[in-house]
Amino acid sequence: MNSLDALNRLIEGNQRFVDGQVGNLSNTAMDRVALVKGQNPFAIILGCSDSRVPVEIVFDQGLGDLFIVRVAGNIVAPSQIGSVEFAAEQFGTSLVVVLGHSHCGAIETALKFNKEGHGMSSNLNFIVDRIRPSIESAYGMGECSYDQLVGRAVRANVRASAAQLRHGSEDLERLISDERLLVVGAEYSLETGCVDFFDGLPY
Numbered sequence: 001m002n003s004l005d006a007l008n009r010l011i012e013g014n015q016r017f018v019d020g021q022v023g024n025l026s027n028t029a030m031d032r033v034a035l036v037k038g039q040n041p042f043a044i045i046l047g048c049s050d051s052r053v054p055v056e057i058v059f060d061q062g063l064g065d066l067f068i069v070r071v072a073g074n075i076v077a078p079s080q081i082g083s084v085e086f087a088a089e090q091f092g093t094s095l096v097v098v099l100g101h102s103h104c105g106a107i108e109t110a111l112k113f114n115k116e117g118h119g120m121s122s123n124l125n126f127i128v129d130r131i132r133p134s135i136e137s138a139y140g141m142g143e144c145s146y147d148q149l150v151g152r153a154v155r156a157n158v159r160a161s162a163a164q165l166r167h168g169s170e171d172l173e174r175l176i177s178d179e180r181l182l183v184v185g186a187e188y189s190l191e192t193g194c195v196d197f198f199d200g201l202p203y
Helices: 003-019 029-037 078-091 105-112 122-139 146-167 170-177
Strands: 043-047 066-070 095-101 182-188 195-199
Touching: 003 043, 003 095, 003 182, 003 195, 043 078, 066 078, 078 146, 078 170, 095 146, 095 195, 105 122, 105 146, 122 146, 146 170, 146 182, 146 195, 170 182
Parallel strands: 043 066, 043 095, 095 182
Antiparallel strands: 182 195
């Protein structure tokens, strides 16, 4: 499946989810057994670990459809890049979506500890450090409410993660250059259930 077809499949699945018409049937025992010998995911999703954003449900997809990498704040570090490289090269998956979401707890934690990391473990501080440039970018957009600041930071963080995937790996850069891989950024709304694709779209 090419990247545009994969993107449209995600958009259509999300619309079914929003409309309450979910019905993907590839979750049966027969499907499970068929996948034992291998997988062929049509999209790679780098998303946040937040329990309110279950990726297969949000896109109405079934077993074996999506290769999902989840980490708080949908940040990009070597292990995430390696996971994306693995799926893109092993399965020929042509679409990567960096999926952030509204009211992201990792973003709010980064805002809270923007100046200093007191009270955080070194592991959590690593995540906050990855998000901090997006926080600074959001502050730089001018005065706004706290909710607006979080929203700006969520989108800045998605853009930053997508850019890191596009330019942080020679293997991914090669696939992108050969037009065999598309990396886009999106935001899921907890309020509406809609996914808004806003970064890196080819149209």
